[in-house]
Amino acid sequence: MSDFHELIQFIRSEVNRDLKRFPLPESPAYLYNPIRYTFRGSGKRFRPILVHLSGRAFHVDPDSLMKISLATELLHNFTLVHDDIMDHDDLRHGQKAVHKKWDESTAILTGDGLFAIAQILLNNLPERSNNICRFFNEATLEVCEGQALDKEFENDITISVEQYLSMIEKKTGALLGACAALPAILIGRDKDTIDALDQFGRNLGKGFQIHDDLLEIYGDADTMGKSLGSDIYAGKQTLMVIMARENDSRELSEMLNEVNNYSLEVMQNYFTKSGIEKDTKKMARGFFDIARSYLEKIEKIDRSELINFIELVEKRKN
Amino acid sequence: MSDFHELIQFIRSEVNRDLKRFPLPESPAYLYNPIRYTFRGSGKRFRPILVHLSGRAFHVDPDSLMKISLATELLHNFTLVHDDIMDHDDLRHGQKAVHKKWDESTAILTGDGLFAIAQILLNNLPERSNNICRFFNEATLEVCEGQALDKEFENDITISVEQYLSMIEKKTGALLGACAALPAILIGRDKDTIDALDQFGRNLGKGFQIHDDLLEIYGDADTMGKSLGSDIYAGKQTLMVIMARENDSRELSEMLNEVNNYSLEVMQNYFTKSGIEKDTKKMARGFFDIARSYLEKIEKIDRSELINFIELVEKRKN
Numbered sequence: 001m002s003d004f005h006e007l008i009q010f011i012r013s014e015v016n017r018d019l020k021r022f023p024l025p026e027s028p029a030y031l032y033n034p035i036r037y038t039f040r041g042s043g044k045r046f047r048p049i050l051v052h053l054s055g056r057a058f059h060v061d062p063d064s065l066m067k068i069s070l071a072t073e074l075l076h077n078f079t080l081v082h083d084d085i086m087d088h089d090d091l092r093h094g095q096k097a098v099h100k101k102w103d104e105s106t107a108i109l110t111g112d113g114l115f116a117i118a119q120i121l122l123n124n125l126p127e128r129s130n131n132i133c134r135f136f137n138e139a140t141l142e143v144c145e146g147q148a149l150d151k152e153f154e155n156d157i158t159i160s161v162e163q164y165l166s167m168i169e170k171k172t173g174a175l176l177g178a179c180a181a182l183p184a185i186l187i188g189r190d191k192d193t194i195d196a197l198d199q200f201g202r203n204l205g206k207g208f209q210i211h212d213d214l215l216e217i218y219g220d221a222d223t224m225g226k227s228l229g230s231d232i233y234a235g236k237q238t239l240m241v242i243m244a245r246e247n248d249s250r251e252l253s254e255m256l257n258e259v260n261n262y263s264l265e266v267m268q269n270y271f272t273k274s275g276i277e278k279d280t281k282k283m284a285r286g287f288f289d290i291a292r293s294y295l296e297k298i299e300k301i302d303r304s305e306l307i308n309f310i311e312l313v314e315k316r317k318n
Numbered sequence: 319m320s321d322f323h324e325l326i327q328f329i330r331s332e333v334n335r336d337l338k339r340f341p342l343p344e345s346p347a348y349l350y351n352p353i354r355y356t357f358r359g360s361g362k363r364f365r366p367i368l369v370h371l372s373g374r375a376f377h378v379d380p381d382s383l384m385k386i387s388l389a390t391e392l393l394h395n396f397t398l399v400h401d402d403i404m405d406h407d408d409l410r411h412g413q414k415a416v417h418k419k420w421d422e423s424t425a426i427l428t429g430d431g432l433f434a435i436a437q438i439l440l441n442n443l444p445e446r447s448n449n450i451c452r453f454f455n456e457a458t459l460e461v462c463e464g465q466a467l468d469k470e471f472e473n474d475i476t477i478s479v480e481q482y483l484s485m486i487e488k489k490t491g492a493l494l495g496a497c498a499a500l501p502a503i504l505i506g507r508d509k510d511t512i513d514a515l516d517q518f519g520r521n522l523g524k525g526f527q528i529h530d531d532l533l534e535i536y537g538d539a540d541t542m543g544k545s546l547g548s549d550i551y552a553g554k555q556t557l558m559v560i561m562a563r564e565n566d567s568r569e570l571s572e573m574l575n576e577v578n579n580y581s582l583e584v585m586q587n588y589f590t591k592s593g594i595e596k597d598t599k600k601m602a603r604g605f606f607d608i609a610r611s612y613l614e615k616i617e618k619i620d621r622s623e624l625i626n627f628i629e630l631v632e633k634r635k636n
Contacts, residue, residue, distance in 0.1 A: 031466035082430060086423035105404035108426060109466055112400060115433060116459040123452035130448050134441035141434040148349035148427055 004308045008049060015048045018070060034098050034110040035117075038077045041093030046208075046313070047072040047179050053305045054197060055183035064125055068132065068182050071121040075136070076175065078114035079143055081107050086151065115140075131185050135194075139178035146171025153237060157245065164242050165206060173205030180204075180306075193298050200294040200306070207287035208313050213238040214280055215318065217267055223318040229264045232256075239283070243276050288314050322626045326367060333366045336388060342435075352416050352428040353435070356395045359411030364526075364631070365390040365497050371623045372515060373501035382443055386450065386500050389439040393454070394493065396432035397461055399425050404469065433458075449503050453512075457496035464489025471555060475563065482560050483524060491523030498522075498624075511616050518612040518624070525605035526631050531556040532598055533636065535585055541636040547582045550574075557601070561594050606632050 019039040024032045048069030055065040083089070084097040085107050091097060099107035122133050149167040153159045180201035181194045216238060221228050231238055244252040255270040271277045288310055295303045337357040342350045366387030373383040401407070402415040403425050409415060417425035440451050467485040471477045498519035499512045534556060539546050550559055562570040573588040589595045606628055613621045 028463050028466035028470055030470045031463055079430075082426050085426060104422070105469060108400050108404060108429075109462055109469070111426075112397075112429070112433070113459060113462045113466075115430070116455050116462060119437060119455040120452065120459065123448060123455055129451075130441060133447075133451060134438065137434050137437040137441055141431065141438065144427055144431045144434060145346055145349055148346035148431075151423060151427075152346055152348045 004305065004312075007305070008312065011049050011052045012045045014066070015045050015069060015073065018066060019073070022070075030106065031109055031113050034102055034106055035113055037095075037101065038081060038098065038110065038114065041077075041095055043073070043077070043093045045073060047076050047175060050176060050179040050201065050204075050309065051183060053309050054180045055186075057302045057306055058184055058187055058189065059302070060183045060187055064186055065183060067121050067125055068186065069179075071118040071136065072175065072179050072182075074114045074118035074121070075140060075143075078111045078118065079147070081111040081114065083147060086147070125186070128186055128188060132182055135181060135185055136178055139174040142170045142174035146174065155235075157237075159237060159242055161239065161242055161246060164237070164239055168206055168209040169202055172209045173202035176205035176208070177201035193301075196294045196297045200291045203287045203291040203294065204310060204313060207284045207291065207310075210239055210280060210284040210287065211314065211316070213240055214277070214284065215316075217264075217271060218277065220317055229259075229262070229267050232267060233259060233262055240271055240276050240280050243279060244271070244274065247274065247276065284314070322623065322630075325623070326627075326630065329367050329370045330363045332384070333363050333387060333391065336384060337391070340388070348424065349427055349431050352420055352424055353431055355413075355419065356399060356416065356428065356432065359395075359413055361391070361395070361411045363391060365394050365493060368494060368497040368519065368522075368627065369501060371627050372498045373504075375620045375624055376502055376505055376507065377620070378501045378505055382504055383501060385439050385443055386504065387497075389436040389454065390493065390497050390500075392432045392436035392439070393458060393461075396429045396436065397465070399429040399432065401465060404465070443504070446504055446506060450500055453499060453503055454496055457492040460488045460492035464492065473553075475555075477555055477560055479557065479560055479564060482555070482557055486524055486527040487520055490527045491520035494523035494526070495519035511619075514612045514615045518609045521605045521609040521612065522628060522631060525602045525609060525628075528557055528598060528602040528605065529632065529634070531558055532595070532602065533634075535582070535589060536595065538635055547577075547580070547585050550585060551577060551580050558589055558594050558598050561597060562589070562592060565592060565594065602632070 022036075022039060024036060026032065051069035051072055052062075052065050055062070055068075080092060081098050084092055085099045085104055089097055090100045095101070097107070098110050119133070122136060123129055125132060146167055146169075149163075150171060153163070153167060177198040178201070181197040184194050184197055216231050217229055217240065219228060232241055241252070244255075251270075251274070255266065259266050271280075291310055292307065295301070295306055340354075340357060342354060344350065369387035369390055370380075370383050373380070373386075398410060399416050402410055403417045403422055407415055408418045413419070415425070416428050437451070440454060441447055443450060464485055464487070467481075468489060471481070471485060495516040496519065498515040502512050502515055534549050535547055535558065537546055549556055559570070562573075569588075569592070573584065577584050589598075609628055610625065613619070613624055
């Protein structure tokens with residue numbers, strides 16, 4: 001795996017370099033300063049990395065891959081800038097969120113500009129730009145739907161595990177599916193291959209999000225860069241909370257009452273003893289396994305790096 | 319002209335009908351209810367009408383024209399929904415603005431969804447979708463730049479007429495330029511024709527916006543559906559205010575002090591007597607004339623309806 005980790009580092013630094021030198025006008029500063037600012041955030045660049053790895057699996061021209069990968073990162077940043085306004089999140093990628101550093105109007109326009117630039121990047125692809133854009137924009141609309149469901153689910157304590165999974169597939173899975181599928185679309189691969197790559201990405205995304213819910217309780221506070229358990233403490237419905245409610249809603253209420261004086265240990269003990277930690281890990285592993293099985297279905301593909309990427313996501317500590 | 323007015327009415331009602339029956343999912347209601355709501359607003363549909371007229375001038379297939387025209391209207395609505403949040407405007411097209419009817423989060427996501435759907439419409443064009451999308455998205459980024467300049471100019475009393483014109487060209491002209499040019503791009507017309515159509519639309523847009531500034535003071539309050547002079551009373555910089563300041567800033571200040579007890583008559587007298595009304599009308603007419611001259615340059619075009627459209631915009635009362 002050490003070669004693989006070097007490759008990931010290399011792709012990440014190339015993406016960061018291209019973001020840093022991304023050609024943007026100076027004026028209007030109201031629009032382009034905050035866009036440049038989002039490029040400097042310390043994102044993990046999972047989406048552009050996935051585009052590059054998926055493209056390498058089909059030996060796709062790296063120049064086109066870079067355009068597609070930057071478009072996915074810009075699209076992702078656009079949704080984060082807008083989501084942070086909606087969710088009142090004040091920190092993003094190690095720096096103040098745009099709506100805090102400037103104001104909400106600036107953040108709305110920054111997101112809009114990022115979206116438009118992402119489109120222009122794809123419109124400038126030398127071939128099959130049309131198919132690429134259609135897939136990309138259908139995924140984008142699904143990301144909007146996912147965020148809408150997330151907002152609908154706030155304070156709704158009747159949400160089922162199934163509804164939660166459908167929400168995260170749209171909010172996180174659809175774009176990862178697009179990242180995986182776009183390089184194959186670019187070179188005109190068949191529909192079965194594209195569907196399998198899309199499903200690989202969607203299931204990877206679901207595993208990724210569930211793993212996130214686990215890290216929120218069982219992660220390492222230092223590497224996570226946030227106080228653990230804060231989402232659940234704030235009343236957010238993570239998968240584990242929904243599973244706990246479906247399991248025994250009285251017991252969950254008692255635990256949540258007990259952590260009124262915030263105690264991570266009480267939460268950890270509760271989820272471990274009730275078996276929910278184990279069930280959640282099992283569910284995440286299930287989605288990662290499904291992701292792997294979709295890769296197995298694809299013919300004429302060099303899938304080793306994508307398999308390694310699943311492992312990287314599955315084992316990540318932050 | 320009566321045939322022409324019937325044609326405009328016909329196109330408008332076809333656009334409204336297509337918006338009303340636009341295929342959208344029911345769920346998530348958080349996203350699609352407000353999108354449907356924006357479709358019911360009483361917009362003038364100038365942009366889609368311009369697309370149809372420009373397409374008719376080149377005998378372009380009406381089905382593709384309808385897709386392009388709906389995309390421009392959705393794009394326009396997306397920018398209005400977001401601008402209304404930024405500008406604290408509570409009414410739009412005869413109904414509450416989305417951020418007032420629901421809330422800001424809903425309005426942000428509604429705009430994002432409209433933008434994505436506009437893209438998908440264009441991605442589904444049967445041919446030259448790539449060139450269409452590139453032109454459309456470059457215009458969209460310019461609209462964002464225009465809104466950014468508008469925000470930068472707020473409370474800046476050093477703005478010149480030239481800066482103002484550059485702002486409205488981006489904010490209003492770029493999209494009208496795209497509306498005029500896209501049908502010719504669709505059928506693969508030459509670059510000179512496309513540039514001339516773009517310039518025709520941009521100058522039409524500047525004339526349109528300056529005419530708007532005039533209506534704000536000299537329009538008919540009933541047909542305008544708003545109280546006249548309110549923008550200037552609120553301290554907004556319209557072209558006439560900027561011209562007045564460049565002319566004699568002391569005199570302008572005195573007038574603005576005088577209308578502290580809001581008086582439309584004082585404003586009207588001031589702009590008329592100082593000759594600014596006349597200069598502004600002259601400038602608007604100048605841009606409409608430039609728009610006409612660009613149409614004259616184009617070969618193999620049936621330009622009569624576009625000429626009529628300029629006249630319609632030039633003489634509109636609301």
